[in-house]
Amino acid sequence: MSGPDPVTGHYARGGIAQTLLAAVRAELPEGETLGVAHLAPVDEFHIGGIEATRRFVPMLGLQEGMQVLDIGSGIGGTARFISQETGAQVTGIDLTPEFVAAAADLSAATGSGGRTRFVCAGALDLPFGDAGFDGAVTLHVAMNIADKAALYREAARVLRPGAVLGIYDVLAGPGAGAFVFPVPWAASRETSWLATPETTRSLLDAAGFAIVHEEDRHAPAMASLARMAARSGPQRPGLHLLIGEGYAERIAGLAANLAAHRCAPWEFVCVRR
Secondary structure, three states, X not given: OOOOOHHHHHHOOOOHHHHHHHHXXXXXXXXXXXXXXXXXXXXXXXXXXXXXXXXXXXXXXOOOOOEEEEEOOOOOHHHHHHHHHHOOEEEEEEOOHHXXXXXXXXXXXXXXXXXXXXXXXXXXOOOOOOOOEEEEEEEOOHHHOOOHHHHHHHHHHHEEEEEEEEEEEEEEOOOOOOOOOOEOOEOOXXXXXXXXXXXXXXXXXXXXXXXXXEEEOHHHHHHHHHHHHHHOOOOOOOOHXXXXXXXXXXXXXXXXXXXXXXXEEEEEEEEEO
């Protein structure tokens, strides 16, 4: 029997929803009802946070009544944002049981439970039939997946022809020098697999996707880390509550790699052929 999945082990921790809700509610003005927007400092687990999500989601053309899949949905921040902003029904899948449970609890706490659902599953073996979704997103997920060809083939399988796939992931850059660990998605290179932009384009094409937009978001990523440092504090709601022990070292590793151009977040908007 194989041991625990190292990627799941990297992210897993108990009491996620309770910890985050307590921190957010402590800053909620008296009499104000908790909503999706209040969770933005703690549930958008990708470079740029809610600002990146607000920029990216409108590019996808998602609409009310669509069935949308969030591949690697984490604790559900992007799924809740998409559902609230577009009216789509969003299904999130994630490999980490603690994230799936927290996503459901946070959706219930914000009144989003009827528009989002979360399933514990792997991105390489999606538990859905063919052509059942009108759109899909995956944000900061492929860095933890070695077999990216299988990832994109599975995404293509569950999307109907003409459906959109939005990708916002960290890709390998041209910078020299050894990659610095830890980073937010990995403690060591054993669970970090960064593809180049060229490889990503080739894999998407082979899986049946046409790329209609792509952009290197290196400069905005550097700016977002500076903003994060300026507004963070141990008592404030933020990603330090989700990442837990080693937060400062992981963010420092990410900052060092970004500064040396060893990696950068990229956007891709693709259409299923």
